[in-house]
Amino acid sequence: xxxxxxxxxxxxxxxLAALMAAGAFLAIPIGPVPIVLQNMFVFLAGLLLGSRWALxxxxxxxxxxxxxxxxxxxxxxGIGRIVGPTGGYLIGYLPAVFIVGYISEKAAARIGYxxxxxxxxxxxxxxxxxxxxxxxxxxxxxxxxxxxxxxFLIGDGIKIVAAAWIAKALRPIIRVPVIDKF
Numbered sequence: 001x002x003x004x005x006x007x008x009x010x011x012x013x014x015x016l017a018a019l020m021a022a023g024a025f026l027a028i029p030i031g032p033v034p035i036v037l038q039n040m041f042v043f044l045a046g047l048l049l050g051s052r053w054a055l056x057x058x059x060x061x062x063x064x065x066x067x068x069x070x071x072x073x074x075x076x077x078g079i080g081r082i083v084g085p086t087g088g089y090l091i092g093y094l095p096a097v098f099i100v101g102y103i104s105e106k107a108a109a110r111i112g113y114x115x116x117x118x119x120x121x122x123x124x125x126x127x128x129x130x131x132x133x134x135x136x137x138x139x140x141x142x143x144x145x146x147x148x149x150x151x152f153l154i155g156d157g158i159k160i161v162a163a164a165w166i167a168k169a170l171r172p173i174i175r176v177p178v179i180d181k182f
Contacts, residue, residue, distance in 0.1 A: 009049065012174065013057035016045040020061045021071035031147050032085040032133065034073045039125065040159040042093045043118045046100025047109075047167040048174060054101040058093045065090070088132020089125060096121035096128075109171055111164050118160040 023037030045054040065071045065081060072081045072090070082090055100121040107113030126149050134144040 009053045013045070013049055013053050013060070016041055016049065016054075016057045017061040017064070020045070020058070021064070021069075024071060024073045025075050027073040029074065030151060032137070033089065033129070033148050033152070034086075035152065035155060036073050037159070038073075039089075039093070039096075039122075039156065040163050042097050043100050043121055043160065043163045044167060046097045046117065046121065047104045047114055047163065048170060049101060050105045051098045051101030054097045055094060058097045062090060062093065085133055085136055086129070087136075089129035091132070092125040092128025096125040099124055109167075111168055114164045114167055115160060118163060122156055122160070 019041040020038045023039075023041045026037055028035040042054075042058055045057045048054075049057060061071060062082070065077050066079050068077045070077045073086065081087065100117045103117035103120060104114055107117070130144055130148045133139070133148040134141060137144070139147065
């Protein structure tokens with residue numbers, strides 16, 4: 001039974017990594033940081049897979065992009081994206097998804113805690129992304145926040161609500177009895 005659960009989790013982790021790539025492909029460029037759907041799928045990974053499997057899913061996604069596959073915003077890939085202006089957000093997906101997954105595991109799949117988990121993940125994501133954007137560009141904190149955070153707050157709030165409802169709908173279908181720890 002353990003092998004079947006691990007195979008099931010591996011399939012779901014792979015599927016969510018593919019959805020992250022699809023969510024990044026639909027990018028709206030508004031400056032150095034585009035509007036994308038990939039963070040919604042990152043958060044869904046945390047909610048549905050738990051901390052460890054979600055972390056593996058995001059790591060596979062980032063590794064694919066770093067190797068040059070066109071999975072980052074706008075169909076781009078390569079290590080240059082990770083060290084570029086959006087690199088802090090990309091790397092920030094790792095601690096963000098772990099936190100979302102961890103809180104979700106401990107909260108027994110309650111929608112209010114799912115929203116709280118994603119808010120915490122968003123805070124971590126912005127901390128990593130905005131800090132890296134500031135370091136890389138040398139902009140003032142005010143300008144960095146104006147370019148790298150403020151335009152995304154409403155959209156991220158909508159994505160958090162959507163991800164919470166999607167997770168609520170998918171959990172019974174996925175029926176992972178116990179989140180397996182590798």
